[in-house]
Amino acid sequence: MTRSGEGRTRPGVLPSGVCLLPLLLLVVGIVLDMGTPRDVSAAACFTAAPIVAAPLLSLRGTVLVGLAACAADLAVLAHFGLLTDRGAYSDWVSILTMAALAVFLNRLLHRRDMRLRSVSGIAAAVQRAVLPQPPPRIGTRRIAARYEAAQADAQLGGDLYAVQDTPYGVRCLIGDVRGKGMGAVEAVTVVLGAFREAAQHEPTLTGLAARIDQSLMRESALRDGIDQVEDFTTAVLAEIPRPGDRVRLINRGHPAPLLLLEGTVRTLEPARPALPLGLAMLAPDPGRTDTVAFPPGASLLLYTDGLTEARDPSGTFYDPADRLTGQCPRSPDELLAAVVADVRRHTRGQVTDDMALLALTRLMPTGRAPGPTGSGP
Structure with a gap:
């Protein structure tokens, strides 16, 4: 018994x-x-x-x-x-x-x-093959990623992330494909495959975005009906060129990343909105590249809309910029653990959408993690 x-x-x-x-x-x-x-x-x-x-x-x-x-x-x-x-x-x-x-x-x-x-x-x-864990460190950047499924037994979904060390610096992708189920998983593999191949060869982020656009449009052409028009992916492409003191971003209809530094949080809204990936036939614009400073000790947080659409029992949406203000995570792992725990508290454990999180922290010149001893979320 x-x-x-x-x-x-x-x-x-x-x-x-x-x-x-x-x-x-x-x-x-x-x-x-x-x-x-x-x-x-x-x-x-x-x-x-x-x-x-x-x-x-x-x-x-x-x-x-x-x-x-x-x-x-x-x-x-x-x-x-x-x-x-x-x-x-x-x-x-x-x-x-x-x-x-x-x-x-x-x-x-x-x-x-x-x-x-x-x-x-x-x-x-399959998830480990499609979304492998990024290396914990590339140069002076420490990296962490989390995939939080809304259902406890779920393993696959439409959220995605990728990190790749390239001749042009560390390049990252986070995105959310339209739809659910196996169709979404197929789109995830298309986006990730295009990113991993093009990230090594395209010298600019705009060129990289255009290559992913082309791959999604080829895939969309094989579909029928409304899927041929609405097969798209919201995404943020990020690039940290050497020596790593700045970040270049292209936002394609995705929630804006956050930059955390010494308790302050800055929302990195795009200077010019752009359509999601896969909709280049409507507006052939790969998007504008925005550049922001990435000082030592700063953390870049990229996420899918499962984070910002998490609601408490009264219907209030989760605001990551507000909730993270005043916190000084010492590592990307600590940052993501704090975010996940805070979302669970906010929603009382009733998460309704998958959530992908990707964080990069630039080490201090001494190689130490940022934040004073004993500080953290």
Whole structure:
């Protein structure tokens, strides 16, 4: 009667106390039968115990509960001197039947769980292949990325990020493709593939954006109906050229990045709005490149709209610029951990959209992380 071992069907989903419910039913049944007249039967408790055990316990636990239920009913019959009464065994036969059915249900649930584990493992492997973790450090920049799915078991979605060290500096991409499901995943692979190939060869961010545009338009041409028009991706392309004292940005219809430095937060709005990637046929403009200073100790936070559209129970949207003001994260990992924890507090754990986060922190000249000792979110 343990949750550990082979055959466990709902690992990590239910509180441990719930697994004591079959035992509680057995105890209640015995107490009721022993403490009430002989014409009052608590066989329903003995019948329910193995059925309740089937989705909660392992195979061995379910079998033990079934045997315990049969033995408890026999003990009650012996207590009232009914072991020789054939009519009294009808309840016992019902309990035995339910115990056998419980074992059968336990096996069905176990097989379903194994299939779900396999699918989840494949999805996790695909996610690692599509969205690999960036290197923790490139030159004087420390890097961290997080993908927070709205559903606990979800692994894949339409949010994306990428970081690449190129001859032109460190180049980053964060984006959100239109739609959900496998169509969104296909678009993610197209955008990331185009970025990874073009980032090494295109000398400018505008050229890089144009290459991704072309890839998305080729993909869109293979689709029919409204998808041919609305297959687009909002994105921010960032480039930190050597020696790393500035950041170049192209914003294609995406939430503006944030620059954090010594407790202040600056929203890096684009000087000129541009359409999302994949809509170049409507306005063939790769976007304007904006350049901002990136001093030592500063952190650049890029994110998808799952962050800014997170709402508390009253409907108030999460404002990352306001919530992060006054905080001095010492590393990009610390920054992202603080953001994720704060979003969960803001939404009371009711997150409704996937969220991708990418942070880069420029180290101090000494190589230390920014912020005084002991400071942090």
